[in-house]
Amino acid sequence: MTKGLIFDIQRFCVNDGPGIRTTVFFKGCGLRCAWCHNPESIASYRQLSYDPTRCDGCRKCFDHVDGVGISMVDEKAEVDMNIHDQNLSLVSVCPQRCFTILGEEKSIDEIISVILKDLDYYQESGGGVTFSGGEALNQWSFIEPLAKKLKEHNLHLTLDISGYDPGGLLPKTFDLMDLYLLDIKAAKSEVYQKYIRQTLDPTVMLELLKSANKPVILRVPLIEDINDDSDLFDMLAKLVNAYDNIIETNLLPYHKLRKNQQFKLLNDREFFTVADHSRKEQWKNEVRLRQIRNVTMENELIFKKR
Numbered sequence: 001m002t003k004g005l006i007f008d009i010q011r012f013c014v015n016d017g018p019g020i021r022t023t024v025f026f027k028g029c030g031l032r033c034a035w036c037h038n039p040e041s042i043a044s045y046r047q048l049s050y051d052p053t054r055c056d057g058c059r060k061c062f063d064h065v066d067g068v069g070i071s072m073v074d075e076k077a078e079v080d081m082n083i084h085d086q087n088l089s090l091v092s093v094c095p096q097r098c099f100t101i102l103g104e105e106k107s108i109d110e111i112i113s114v115i116l117k118d119l120d121y122y123q124e125s126g127g128g129v130t131f132s133g134g135e136a137l138n139q140w141s142f143i144e145p146l147a148k149k150l151k152e153h154n155l156h157l158t159l160d161i162s163g164y165d166p167g168g169l170l171p172k173t174f175d176l177m178d179l180y181l182l183d184i185k186a187a188k189s190e191v192y193q194k195y196i197r198q199t200l201d202p203t204v205m206l207e208l209l210k211s212a213n214k215p216v217i218l219r220v221p222l223i224e225d226i227n228d229d230s231d232l233f234d235m236l237a238k239l240v241n242a243y244d245n246i247i248e249t250n251l252l253p254y255h256k257l258r259k260n261q262q263f264k265l266l267n268d269r270e271f272f273t274v275a276d277h278s279r280k281e282q283w284k285n286e287v288r289l290r291q292i293r294n295v296t297m298e299n300e301l302i303f304k305k306r
């Protein structure tokens with residue numbers, strides 16, 4: 001693979017592994033978590049997004065497609081993304097820039113030139129580079145040569161993985177990756193079936209990572225009344241006790257999408273309750289009750305040692 005399909009490169013990240021990091025977000029994911037916070041990452045192709053708030057009703061897009069899949073309602077375009085998800089020609093038609101293409105093909109050299117801008121920061125902070133997504137593993141044939149070049153600069157490399165690896169690619173990454181961020185999505189299979197449509201057993205990945213002696217940070221999205229049951233905290237306690245290569249667990253309360261993510265996509269997402277202070281305190285108490293070591297939430301260390 002000579003080019004990678006990327007949806008973002010973010011510099012100066014401080015929550016994707018140690019120190020100051022550049023995170024490269026790859027497009028394409030085999031899962032469909034209903035609470036996905038990067039919905040633009042899911043499709044594995046360059047994809048159209050539509051922002052109706054910018055529309056002034058000029059009808060140019062409507063005329064362009066002869067009204068197929070676009071209707072004008074209250075002087076705004078309503079776009080059927082099932083039809084126009086890959087109709088990238090709409091971008092140049094709209095004078096208000098309502099349409100955007102998500103995803104860009106980039107070469108290894110293009111990505112490295114961005115990453116190396118912050119070499120001094122990585123060295124001073126103990127940071128490096130994180131490959132995230134989507135599911136970065138899906139583009140491993142592109143990441144592998146990229147990672148080899150980054151290792152020539154002695155950079156610390158982290159791979160963010162969803163836990164879903166039907167291709168069995170994880171062991172191929174062990175020579176190059178220093179740290180793994182592994183999602184834990186739920187404890188109950190009914191939650192998996194309803195909100196992810198795929199059941200995952202995190203111990204499969206953890207066994208492989210343990211045998212390769214690789215440190216892991218667990219990342220746990222918490223969604224009120226959806227996956228925050230006592231089974232989830234019991235499972236975290238069990239995993240942290242069983243795998244001493246888990247160096248930390250990050251609880252990630254569900255929060256609203258950023259303003260610049262309020263666009264329409266083919267796979268539109270569900271919206272959930274944002275937990276208030278008292279619910280977050282309950283979650284912290286669940287952690288303290290079970291004495292789960294090195295758990296953080298919103299940069300606060302909840303419980304350090306067992």
Ligand code: SF4
Nearest residue numbers: 055056058059061094
């Ligand atoms: S071309 Fe753009 S501004 Fe004009 S109707 Fe279509 S979406 Fe709205």
Ligand code: SF4
Nearest residue numbers: 029031033036134162
């Ligand atoms: S695994 Fe991550 S990127 Fe994929 S759908 Fe779930 S939350 Fe989104």
